[in-house]
Amino acid sequence: MKQVLHLRVNGQAHELYIEPHKTLLEALREELDLTGTKHGCELGECGACTVLVDGTPILACLALPIELQGREITTVEGLAQGAELHPLQRAFAELNAAQCGYCTAGMMLSAKALLDREKNPTREQIRDALAGNLCRCTGYEKILDAVARAAQETGDEGNK
Amino acid sequence: MLRLPPFEYHAPRSVEQAVNLYAQHGADAMFVAGGTDLYPNMKRRQFEPKVLIGLGALDEWRGIVKHNDNGVTIRAGTTLAQVADSSILQTQYPALAIAAELVSTPQLRAMGTLGGNLCLDTRCNYYDQEFSWRQALGFCMKKDGVICMVAPGSSRCWAVSSTDCAPVVIALDGRVRLVSPRGERVIAATDLYRDDGIEYLGKTRDELLTEIILPPADETKSIYLKLRRRDSFDFPILGVAAALRFASNGEIEHARIVLGGVGSRPLECTEAARILVGQKLSREAIDAAAEAAWKPARPLDNTDSTHGYRKKMARVYVARALEALGEK
Numbered sequence: 001m002k003q004v005l006h007l008r009v010n011g012q013a014h015e016l017y018i019e020p021h022k023t024l025l026e027a028l029r030e031e032l033d034l035t036g037t038k039h040g041c042e043l044g045e046c047g048a049c050t051v052l053v054d055g056t057p058i059l060a061c062l063a064l065p066i067e068l069q070g071r072e073i074t075t076v077e078g079l080a081q082g083a084e085l086h087p088l089q090r091a092f093a094e095l096n097a098a099q100c101g102y103c104t105a106g107m108m109l110s111a112k113a114l115l116d117r118e119k120n121p122t123r124e125q126i127r128d129a130l131a132g133n134l135c136r137c138t139g140y141e142k143i144l145d146a147v148a149r150a151a152q153e154t155g156d157e158g159n160k
Numbered sequence: 161m162l163r164l165p166p167f168e169y170h171a172p173r174s175v176e177q178a179v180n181l182y183a184q185h186g187a188d189a190m191f192v193a194g195g196t197d198l199y200p201n202m203k204r205r206q207f208e209p210k211v212l213i214g215l216g217a218l219d220e221w222r223g224i225v226k227h228n229d230n231g232v233t234i235r236a237g238t239t240l241a242q243v244a245d246s247s248i249l250q251t252q253y254p255a256l257a258i259a260a261e262l263v264s265t266p267q268l269r270a271m272g273t274l275g276g277n278l279c280l281d282t283r284c285n286y287y288d289q290e291f292s293w294r295q296a297l298g299f300c301m302k303k304d305g306v307i308c309m310v311a312p313g314s315s316r317c318w319a320v321s322s323t324d325c326a327p328v329v330i331a332l333d334g335r336v337r338l339v340s341p342r343g344e345r346v347i348a349a350t351d352l353y354r355d356d357g358i359e360y361l362g363k364t365r366d367e368l369l370t371e372i373i374l375p376p377a378d379e380t381k382s383i384y385l386k387l388r389r390r391d392s393f394d395f396p397i398l399g400v401a402a403a404l405r406f407a408s409n410g411e412i413e414h415a416r417i418v419l420g421g422v423g424s425r426p427l428e429c430t431e432a433a434r435i436l437v438g439q440k441l442s443r444e445a446i447d448a449a450a451e452a453a454w455k456p457a458r459p460l461d462n463t464d465s466t467h468g469y470r471k472k473m474a475r476v477y478v479a480r481a482l483e484a485l486g487e488k
Contacts (some may be wrong), residue, residue: 001168019166020167020168020169021163021164021165021166021167021169022164023163023164023199025161026161026163039161042161042162042203043162043200043203043204044196044199044200044264044267044268045200045393047265047267050267056270057266057267057270058267058270058271059196059267059268059271061199062195062196062199062200062268062271063195063271064169064195064214066169066171066214067171067214067216067217110266110267128266129266131265131266131392131393132264132265132266132267132268132392132393133265
């Protein structure tokens with residue numbers, strides 16, 4: 001039976017009228033038209049649907065909106081500030097870290113959580129933070145490079 | 161898109177409410193904590209509960225509490241990430257922090273709970289498949305069918321215990337608290353498991369696992385090693401938990417070695433432990449214990465990699481675990 005749920009996504013409050021068995025992934029893509037969050041395996045094995053809940057990466061395909069009321073959800077659409085890209089988005093674009101791009105949104109959110117808690121992450125920390133995000137195109141090196149570049153950039157901005 | 165089957169959802173605020181809700185709905189209901197095991201299984205139609213009792217909103221559901229005697233209680237809803245990051249566990253019960261850190265991926269460790277990992281459904285290549293795949297093959301006895309695809313002549317299911325934390329909690333002499341409307345009981349962690357792929361838990365379905373209780377670590381050293389194809393993702397195809405307590409003269413006073421991923425329940429290597437007690441951790445003692453540990457391991461051809469390799473690696477990993485404890 002459908003019921004009214006309240007979700008905060010990218011700083012905006014939304015009222016949804018959905019069934020309790022709809023996952024966060026379905027709610028984002030099909031109710032809120034936030035299709036930046038990708039559906040990959042839908043079984044918790046690929047990381048394509050990674051979003052942040054109160055700053056922590058989780059999988060939208062295995063989360064229920066009914067359990068996330070009152071929490072702050074961040075999707076890839078919440079990264080840019082208006083026309084200003086997030087340093088991660090800039091770095092991914094400039095270093096060609098996306099090929100088919102399907103894993104990119106999830107990668108960037110896992111990386112954002114890392115950069116928010118660790119200003120100067122080591123290569124190892126970046127690898128650990130992205131361990132739950134599969135990429136079938138790039139071989140990962142450019143993705144790791146892009147996160148390192150973004151870390152450097154945000155670190156530099158912080159030092160100004 | 162793979163979607164969940166419809167269900168009615170309840171979010172009780174107390175353990176009492178949770179177990180009473182279960183009593184009300186009976187076999188139509190299931191408890192769910194992090195959902196990282198149950199929801200994929202529901203999407204594959206391995207479970208189709210009409211009622212889900214979500215445990216995330218329970219008061220006092222998360223947290224690690226130190227006892228006066230230096231033991232600890234870990235509430236069942238503590239996430240695997242919290243277990244892995246706990247400084248008490250890292251220093252006193254390192255095997256448990258290591259095991260939690262090795263479960264799946266950062267996202268799933270942030271969602272999944274210790275209680276959920278201990279109750280993880282047994283796994284099998286013929287069971288963990290989508291409905292249409294299982295239907296095309298004619299279904300196995302664990303869900304919707306009558307035969308075992310791995311051992312067609314067998315009268316039982318051989319799905320594999322694939323929890324990383326259970327072997328550790330058993331090796332650490334842990335106990336678990338189970339609560340139902342009939343009351344509560346505390347049992348040894350080893351008694352939480354049965355050697356059957358379908359009825360793999362030694363608790364009734366209406367009992368809720370609420371706490372994991374570890375005795376004081378004292379001088380016990382512990383470790384967990386995990387074998388899998390991809391180091392950042394997979395379930396164990398072999399897990400080795402070892403806990404040794406040394407006397408002041410360097411002799412082993414107490415030993416437990418428990419294997420995961422080799423049968424329908426965690427496998428305790430009692431003979432290997434018996435060999436170690438009263439010995440110093442010499443090369444000879446390690447080799448003798450490893451030799452004794454791998455014999456009872458009987459992995460079948462129903463997980464990743466070959467069962468012959470997994471059995472051989474049981475000896476190698478037990479030896480490595482003991483060597484690492486000797487170096488600590």
